[in-house]
Amino acid sequence: MNSNAFRMPAAALLATGAVALLTAPPALATGGGPTGREGKAGAVVLRADLDVALLNTVHVPLKTELNEVSAPETAGKTALTVTLDGVEGGNAVSVLRADVANSKATADDRRAEAEANLVNAKVHVPGLPLLSLIEVEKVSSKAVCEAGRNPEASANALGAVTVFGEKVTLSVGGPTKVEVPKVGTVTLELSGTRTTSATAAAAALRLKVSVNPLDLNVAQVDGEIVLAEAHCETPKAPGPDPAAKSDVKPQAVAPAAAGTTAPAVSRANLAETGGGFLTPYAVGGGVLLLGAGAGALVVARRGRAS
Numbered sequence: 001m002n003s004n005a006f007r008m009p010a011a012a013l014l015a016t017g018a019v020a021l022l023t024a025p026p027a028l029a030t031g032g033g034p035t036g037r038e039g040k041a042g043a044v045v046l047r048a049d050l051d052v053a054l055l056n057t058v059h060v061p062l063k064t065e066l067n068e069v070s071a072p073e074t075a076g077k078t079a080l081t082v083t084l085d086g087v088e089g090g091n092a093v094s095v096l097r098a099d100v101a102n103s104k105a106t107a108d109d110r111r112a113e114a115e116a117n118l119v120n121a122k123v124h125v126p127g128l129p130l131l132s133l134i135e136v137e138k139v140s141s142k143a144v145c146e147a148g149r150n151p152e153a154s155a156n157a158l159g160a161v162t163v164f165g166e167k168v169t170l171s172v173g174g175p176t177k178v179e180v181p182k183v184g185t186v187t188l189e190l191s192g193t194r195t196t197s198a199t200a201a202a203a204a205l206r207l208k209v210s211v212n213p214l215d216l217n218v219a220q221v222d223g224e225i226v227l228a229e230a231h232c233e234t235p236k237a238p239g240p241d242p243a244a245k246s247d248v249k250p251q252a253v254a255p256a257a258a259g260t261t262a263p264a265v266s267r268a269n270l271a272e273t274g275g276g277f278l279t280p281y282a283v284g285g286g287v288l289l290l291g292a293g294a295g296a297l298v299v300a301r302r303g304r305a306s
Contacts, residue, residue: 093126133207134205141156153230157190163178
């Protein structure tokens with residue numbers, strides 16, 4: 001009677017313990033894996049890197065950008081002026097004026113994109129305040145880097161282009177060189193694009209400038225000007241999730257009914273921990289035997305006493 005009362009709860013407890021052991025998630029499943037890194041994108045409507053030599057042999061660097069942005073940003077200005085010591089009487093030098101001058105860059109973990117646009121733009125250099133270095137009707141560039149796809153870049157120069165007031169025809173086969181006596185030389189490169197497996201870049205116009213205005217204390221201007229530039233970098237793929245590598249899968253085990261034995265997998269799991277399936281029964285039997293032995297000892301002592 002006592003053994004039956006002990007055996008049934010022990011069997012139920014054993015089955016419940018087996019279910020809890022097998023359905024508990026492994027430790028690796030609780031941690032999240034690394035996520036993908038966002039892409040990169042940037043754009044600028046004008047970038048100037050010029051060396052301005054004054055008549056007194058002093059060199060003044062002119063490095064500036066108009067509407068330079070890095071994702072996620074948007075900018076739109078139609079005029080850019082800079083001030084250079086010793087140039088044009090200390091007045092501001094108007095480098096660019098345009099009807100439209102905007103740049104935009106966006107990026108997330110799937111796509112990075114940048115673009116730049118100029119409409120009816122006029123570019124000036126120090127020493128030539130009244131004569132435009134170049135005038136363009138419309139130039140634009142765009143770069144797109146999307147995860148799982150090849151990066152793309154495009155650049156366009158639409159409409160009329162004039163250099164030092166003279167209309168020029170740009171060639172897609174190579175640079176176009178324009179020389180104006182007693183003013184200088186400008187070399188124009190049209191629609192430059194470059195792509196790799198993970199990046200893209202585009203520039204609508206690239207100008208190599210060498211002018212000698214000999215006016216307003218300016219002897220020589222050399223350098224480079226880039227119009228409508230965009231670039232991007234493809235987002236990196238997310239890293240592996242440690243939880244996905246775990247081979248341990250939860251298993252459902254039905255509770256053992258009264259009077260039946262637990263599934264073999266439960267016995268195996270218990271054996272690995274050093275306990276056997278019959279351990280509860282052995283413990284219960286030991287308790288009963290100890291109780292019986294103590295009772296027999298008491299009876300024997302009473303018999304001797306009588």
